Amino acid sequence: MSDRVRDWFKVSLQIYDSDICIACHGVPDHIGIFQPDDPVEWGGYEGKQRYIRYCFCAECSKEESFLRFVEFVIGAKYQMGELTQ
Helix, strand or coil: CCHHHHHHHHHHCCCCCCCCCCCCCCCCCEEEEECCCCHHHHCCCCCCCCCEEEEECHHHHCCCCHHHHHHHHHHHHHHCCCCCC
């Protein structure tokens, strides 16, 4: 892992005051990292991995379909242009 990626993970794995749960928009308890199988399909560059950070609360993570919902929301945000490189 490069120093740049290591630094990104250090900063990204903190919960900030402005973070909200991806599902209910409440106060998050956890950080998740979505890593798509095909990064280009999700707005990444050819030959590079794509990591997409999201926050979630303990209550929402108990839902059986939570991970499918996360992928759906991230996909919708990508389609609407709300994700950045």
